[in-house]
Amino acid sequence: MKLKKIAVSEEGFIFDxxxxxxFTVSSTGLFILERLKKGMSLDExxxxxxxxxxxxxxxxxxxxxxxxxxxxxxxxxxxxKR
Amino acid sequence: xxxxxxxxxxxxxxxxxxxxVVKGLRTAFSDLQVVGLSYDVTExxxxxxxxxxxxxxxxxxxxxxEPFFERLMYVREKTGLNLVIPNLDSELPLFxxxxxxxxxxxxxxxxxxxxxxxxxAKDRLIRLAKRIGISVPETKMVSTEAELTKALDxxxxxxxxxxxxxxxxxxxxxxxxxxxFREISSRWGFPVIVQEVVEGDELNVVGVGDGExxxxxxxxxxKLTTTxxxxxxxxxxxxxxxxxxxxxxxxxETKWRGAFEYEVKAAGSKLYLIEINPRFPAWLYLAVGxxxxxxxxxxxxxxxxxxxRDWNYEAGKLYVRYTEDFVTDMEVFKRIxxxxxx
Numbered sequence: 001m002k003l004k005k006i007a008v009s010e011e012g013f014i015f016d017x018x019x020x021x022x023f024t025v026s027s028t029g030l031f032i033l034e035r036l037k038k039g040m041s042l043d044e045x046x047x048x049x050x051x052x053x054x055x056x057x058x059x060x061x062x063x064x065x066x067x068x069x070x071x072x073x074x075x076x077x078x079x080x081k082r
Numbered sequence: 083x084x085x086x087x088x089x090x091x092x093x094x095x096x097x098x099x100x101x102x103v104v105k106g107l108r109t110a111f112s113d114l115q116v117v118g119l120s121y122d123v124t125e126x127x128x129x130x131x132x133x134x135x136x137x138x139x140x141x142x143x144x145x146x147x148e149p150f151f152e153r154l155m156y157v158r159e160k161t162g163l164n165l166v167i168p169n170l171d172s173e174l175p176l177f178x179x180x181x182x183x184x185x186x187x188x189x190x191x192x193x194x195x196x197x198x199x200x201x202x203a204k205d206r207l208i209r210l211a212k213r214i215g216i217s218v219p220e221t222k223m224v225s226t227e228a229e230l231t232k233a234l235d236x237x238x239x240x241x242x243x244x245x246x247x248x249x250x251x252x253x254x255x256x257x258x259x260x261x262x263f264r265e266i267s268s269r270w271g272f273p274v275i276v277q278e279v280v281e282g283d284e285l286n287v288v289g290v291g292d293g294e295x296x297x298x299x300x301x302x303x304x305k306l307t308t309t310x311x312x313x314x315x316x317x318x319x320x321x322x323x324x325x326x327x328x329x330x331x332x333x334x335e336t337k338w339r340g341a342f343e344y345e346v347k348a349a350g351s352k353l354y355l356i357e358i359n360p361r362f363p364a365w366l367y368l369a370v371g372x373x374x375x376x377x378x379x380x381x382x383x384x385x386x387x388x389x390x391r392d393w394n395y396e397a398g399k400l401y402v403r404y405t406e407d408f409v410t411d412m413e414v415f416k417r418i419x420x421x422x423x424x
Contacts, residue, residue, distance in 0.1 A: 015398050
């Protein structure tokens with residue numbers, strides 16, 4: 001499973017060059033996306049979230065899983081077969 | 083000097099591609115005279131003297147081959163016309179049947195063959211889709227109200243009700259479907275096409291086939307906003323390998339010659355073929371704007387030159403259509419009505 005090739009601007013505007021769909025994300029979403037683009041694992045991102053934000057591990061883990069699920073629903077997270 | 087006849091200069095709420103084609107040619111050729119070929123004295127392009135040098139009214143294609151050919155010969159005599167880029171479905175069969183005669187008279191075209199034109203007709207699209215290996219929404223051809231009822235029972239709602247040549251409407255109920263069936267069949271004849279509505283993104287590709295199985299470039303777009311007639315108002319360029327693969331399969335399988343528009347719906351990663359138009363789409367200027375000047379390539383191919391095949395454009399370029407108004411003298415309108423030319 002990995003993030004699809006997408007363009008992410010510093011302001012949190014996302015463009016999928018394959019479908020033409022665009023989205024906006026919050027600053028936390030952008031924080032996660034930038035790290036996914038760098039190829040960091042979900043565990044590494046979880047640790048980065050805990051370092052950066054005042055949040056307990058359980059909440060951060062759940063929010064991260066929700067965010068990835070959103071990416072999947074929007075077709076931005078692919079299974080790597082294509 | 084290139085003297086190009088361009089049809090479809092009606093840049094109205096349901097625009098034809100003519101003005102986009104002219105803008106592409108103007109970008110590419112400095113030594114160019116544009117001859118607008120029009121069927122109606124109110125087409126806005128007639129009045130756009132900055133883009134279109136001369137204009138001639140043509141007889142409707144339904145009047146047959148002879149008056150059409152004679153009129154084109156008159157235009158050639160007056161202007162030295164040496165190329166025509168037809169942009170309307172309804173005139174294409176006539177241009178196809180006249181292609182050899184026009185070439186003999188020094189007027190070149192780069193258009194599909196009769197067989198290619200017929201392959202992508204709406205009532206034959208399923209067969210073509212099978213050949214090129216792409217899905218189509220469930221489709222039934224109906225010619226009677228009984229057949230319509232049966233199709234609706236099988237498919238449920240909503241459904242698209244489409245004319246065999248033009249027009250498509252979404253029906254949400256039996257009453258609505260019956261109304262559209264009657265309206266559309268009275269305008270376009272039979273069969274009427276009843277088609278499943280596939281939810282998904284509408285993706286379109288414009289391209290020019292080289293007639294030998296390859297192409298002179300493709301540009302793909304996703305419609306972002308459309309008018310109430312379903313015409314694109316804003317769009318964005320995309321690069322979608324699965325879509326390009328499908329288009330290239332279509333081009334190689336049919337050895338398509340000339341301009342085309344390939345329309346699909348993308349539901350997740352699955353593509354459904356909706357339509358193939360045998361000419362440029364009205365949003366063609368997007369291709370010109372991102373550096374893939376397809377009208378230039380059609381012109382060069384028609385004239386026996388070697389067009390570029392580069393289509394390495396960027397995804398994420400925005401297409402924005404807008405309206406413009408201007409004031410002109412009554413003189414042009416008078417001339418076009420009384421003389422049929424300006």
